[in-house]
Amino acid sequence: xxxxxxxxxxxxxxxxxxxxxxxxxxxxxxxxxxxxxxxxxxxxxxxxxxxxxxxxxxxxxxxxxxxxxxxxxxxxxxxxxxxxxxxxxxxxxxxxxxxxxxxxxxxxxxxxxxxxxxxxxxxxxxxxxxxxxxxxxxxxxxxxxxxxxxxxxxxxxxxxxxxxxxxxxxxxxxxxxxxxxxxxxxxxxxxxxxxxxxxxxxxxxxxxxxxxxxxxxxxxxxxxxxxxxxxxxxxxxxxxxxxxxxxxxxxxxxxxxxxxxxxxxxxxxxxxxxxxxxxxxxxxxxxxxxxxxxxxxxxxxxxxxxxxxxxxxxxxxxxxxxxxxxxxxxxxxxxxxxxxxxxxxxxxxxxxxxxxxxxxxxxxxxxxxxxxxxxxxxxxxxxxxxxxxxxxxxxxxxxxxxxxxxxxxxxxxxxxxxxxxxxxxxxxxxxxxxxxxxxxxxxxxxxxxxxxxxxxxxxxxxxxxxxxxxxxxxxxxxxxxxxxxxxxxxxxx
Amino acid sequence: xxxxxxxxxxxxxxxxxxxxxxxxxxxxxxxxxxxxxxxxxxxxxxxxxxxxxxxxxxxxxxxxxxxxxxxxxxxxxxxxxxxxxxxxxxxxxxxxxxxxxxxxxxxxxxxxxxxxx
Numbered sequence: 001x002x003x004x005x006x007x008x009x010x011x012x013x014x015x016x017x018x019x020x021x022x023x024x025x026x027x028x029x030x031x032x033x034x035x036x037x038x039x040x041x042x043x044x045x046x047x048x049x050x051x052x053x054x055x056x057x058x059x060x061x062x063x064x065x066x067x068x069x070x071x072x073x074x075x076x077x078x079x080x081x082x083x084x085x086x087x088x089x090x091x092x093x094x095x096x097x098x099x100x101x102x103x104x105x106x107x108x109x110x111x112x113x114x115x116x117x118x119x120x121x122x123x124x125x126x127x128x129x130x131x132x133x134x135x136x137x138x139x140x141x142x143x144x145x146x147x148x149x150x151x152x153x154x155x156x157x158x159x160x161x162x163x164x165x166x167x168x169x170x171x172x173x174x175x176x177x178x179x180x181x182x183x184x185x186x187x188x189x190x191x192x193x194x195x196x197x198x199x200x201x202x203x204x205x206x207x208x209x210x211x212x213x214x215x216x217x218x219x220x221x222x223x224x225x226x227x228x229x230x231x232x233x234x235x236x237x238x239x240x241x242x243x244x245x246x247x248x249x250x251x252x253x254x255x256x257x258x259x260x261x262x263x264x265x266x267x268x269x270x271x272x273x274x275x276x277x278x279x280x281x282x283x284x285x286x287x288x289x290x291x292x293x294x295x296x297x298x299x300x301x302x303x304x305x306x307x308x309x310x311x312x313x314x315x316x317x318x319x320x321x322x323x324x325x326x327x328x329x330x331x332x333x334x335x336x337x338x339x340x341x342x343x344x345x346x347x348x349x350x351x352x353x354x355x356x357x358x359x360x361x362x363x364x365x366x367x368x369x370x371x372x373x374x375x376x377x378x379x380x381x382x383x384x385x386x387x388x389x390x391x392x393x394x395x396x397x398x399x400x401x402x403x404x405x406x407x408x409x410x411x412x413x414x415x416x417x418x419x420x421x422x423x424x425x426x427x428x429x430x431x432x433x434x435x436x437x438x439x440x441x442x443x444x445x446x447x448x449x450x451x452x453x454x455x456x457x458x459x460x461x462x463x464x465x466x467x468x469x470x471x472x473x474x475x476x477x478x479x480x481x482x483x484x485x486x487x488x489x490x491x492x493x
Numbered sequence: 494x495x496x497x498x499x500x501x502x503x504x505x506x507x508x509x510x511x512x513x514x515x516x517x518x519x520x521x522x523x524x525x526x527x528x529x530x531x532x533x534x535x536x537x538x539x540x541x542x543x544x545x546x547x548x549x550x551x552x553x554x555x556x557x558x559x560x561x562x563x564x565x566x567x568x569x570x571x572x573x574x575x576x577x578x579x580x581x582x583x584x585x586x587x588x589x590x591x592x593x594x595x596x597x598x599x600x601x602x603x604x605x606x607x608x609x610x
Binding site: 137138145148149152157160161163168171172174175178179182186 | 513516522525529532533536540566569576579580583584587588590591594595603607610
């Protein structure tokens with residue numbers, strides 16, 4: 001039965017398709033391969049989620065080597081949901097990418113983009129699906145290396161330095177992660193997550209494990225751009241080609257957040273790490289600083305893509321805040337926000353892609369009169385902006401609602417205040433763009449109404465539409481998020 | 494004896510900090526990559542050191558061999574070395590492109606040029 005092999009196919013398909021793009025070389029052919037593979041991956045991810053939903057955890061020993069010696073893929077509600085998020089975003093980005101990439105990347109390099117995209121997809125899916133901490137490192141590096149290349153494909157020469165700085169910081173993060181893994185292996189002799197979870201409590205008091213936890217936290221903190229380890233993010237998102245920014249902003253940091261949750265709640269699940277050493281407090285403070293600090297910085301940006309990048313750092317703050325509460329509601333808020341933020345920020349960056357396609361710049365002063373010149377795109381931007389602020393009926397409201405509720409349950413009034421202040425700041429930075437676009441006349445001699453092609457507008461509106469659809473009827477995503485959060489708090493399997 | 498017994502670990506710490514310091518403090522982009530390599534090398538040594546079993550030999554199935562070192566970390570580190578080589582290659586390739594674009598590989602000069610843009 002082929003369905004039994006879905007966990008392997010989920011990763012392997014994209015991994016094998018990447019060199020195919022390299023051989024094909026023709027831009028359109030590479031695009032077709034990447035699109036078809038992404039859509040198949042989405043179908044596989046959905047079927048895996050369905051199966052996990054009905055029958056519980058799927059265990060898939062790679063090559064039939066039994067765990068803990070072999071690498072085992074373990075799929076529960078949490079990673080099945082992650083797989084769906086990543087492939088869903090990929091599936092919407094691909095149709096968008098064709099025109100956008102043709103406009104932004106030189107023709108002879110386009111096939112490289114699709115090759116790297118597929119590697120990145122394979123890496124992200126691998127991180128989400130694997131049940132082995134070292135395997136996770138390998139996939140982390142596959143996804144990181146390919147994202148450095150994708151960022152460096154940007155037109156602006158600053159894309160090169162952004163990619164270089166991201167490479168240095170990303171490598172430090174990944175190396176910190178393997179130091180942590182090595183120390184855990186030293187004390188337990190295993191790399192399998194479930195196995196680690198059962199052995200760790202016995203040795204948790206040793207200094208080695210405590211240091212390991214520190215290295216893991218900082219390493220993954222770098223990857224997920226937790227304040228103050230976020231310095232690589234703004235330039236990387238700003239100067240990368242639009243399609244890359246959409247994909248990375250919507251999936252890259254989310255998967256790192258997932259890895260963080262996995263390490264803290266599954267691997268260290270049996271150890272009460274959150275009861276000792278102020279870890280929740282430290283995380284909560286950093287999260288609050290990210291939410292407010294990054295939002296303030298966002299207000300002062302003149303490059304709208306950069307503004308959205310800072311807003312992403314603030315949104316990561318929300319996710320970490322949910323984690324730091326260590327309650328089912330808080331964690332469910334984080335998990336649902338992973339999905340919600342992926343679709344709304346994906347949509348907003350797609351709007352940037354459309355504007356870059358037509359206007360050639362996303363500097364704020366170029367936005368004058370854009371509400372009249374590109375009404376469809378700007379309407380999408382405003383709709384997505386509402387979601388970012390957290391207006392009711394949008395997905396942004398749903399996640400903030402649950403995060404606030406979780407904070408109230410804990411009696412963390414300051415966290416509630418931070419969420420509200422950060423939302424108000426979001427109103428300001430979105431308003432600045434809206435004001436320029438709608439209330440200033442278009443510069444003289446500018447072109448009449450002209451929109452990006454439908455192949456870009458349709459994916460844009462799919463994501464924006466989804467951010468309302470799942471905002472109005474959030475039962476499906478919330479059910480999954482709550483079950484996922486309960487799984488994480490459940491006894492280690 | 495305690496110090497000598499842990500000599501490898503001391504070397505690891507020195508290497509790790511040296512590499513990390515070079516990455517942070519050096520201005521030259523190529524030197525930063527070298528620092529990153531030293532940093533990663535310390536982790537390789539770390540894994541190999543912890544795999545050593547006192548009095549153990551190579552893990553080969555043969556008569557008379559009962560105690561052997563743990564081979565798994567060696568395999569893990571082979572993977573990590575491959576990752577490290579890929580990172581170095583990509584990093585150096587980026588440095589070449591940066592030099593083409595900016596005409597320099599000194600971080601402060603690049604930053605000055607970026608601020609002009």
